[in-house]
Amino acid sequence: MSEFIIDKVKECLQTLLPSMELGLFDVQYRREGHGWVLRIFLDSDKGVGLDQCSKVSRELSYYLDVEDLIEHAYHLEVSSPGLERPLRSVNDFCRFTDRLARVKLSEKREGQKVFEGVIEKVSKDIIDLRLADKTLVQFPFEAISKARLAI
Numbered sequence: 001m002s003e004f005i006i007d008k009v010k011e012c013l014q015t016l017l018p019s020m021e022l023g024l025f026d027v028q029y030r031r032e033g034h035g036w037v038l039r040i041f042l043d044s045d046k047g048v049g050l051d052q053c054s055k056v057s058r059e060l061s062y063y064l065d066v067e068d069l070i071e072h073a074y075h076l077e078v079s080s081p082g083l084e085r086p087l088r089s090v091n092d093f094c095r096f097t098d099r100l101a102r103v104k105l106s107e108k109r110e111g112q113k114v115f116e117g118v119i120e121k122v123s124k125d126i127i128d129l130r131l132a133d134k135t136l137v138q139f140p141f142e143a144i145s146k147a148r149l150a151i
Helices: 002-020 050-067 090-095
Strands: 023-032 035-043 074-079 100-109 112-123 126-131 136-140 144-149
Touching: 002 023, 002 035, 002 050, 035 050, 050 074, 090 112, 100 126, 100 136, 112 136
Parallel strands: 035 074
Antiparallel strands: 023 035, 100 112, 100 144, 112 126, 126 136
């Protein structure tokens, strides 16, 4: 049932968000300590503001009420992925070239798994990361288990 709700919310947002110059980063729907939470993460090259989150929240709440998709109480949260956003694709690395990132590899390289540095270049699926000591580390995107922007 959770997947059905997530799919329906995504359908709604994919029609709503482009007119607001926003994109959808992620949708989560799960039970937490204080009850069910429907969490929406918005994205935009220009950044995501509180007014935009509020507007999406209002529009989505209206849609959910009309469609009556969720039969029990839940909390709706709308926000951006934040300053330390996950990097989940090669395109994310391209988009955030020249930004500081923290990358965890699946297997050790040069005796370590975690690297923090500036995303210097992305060629096809090879990521170039410039570490604080000016060392350049290269690895294929497939070697990454987790990555996020760092501040």
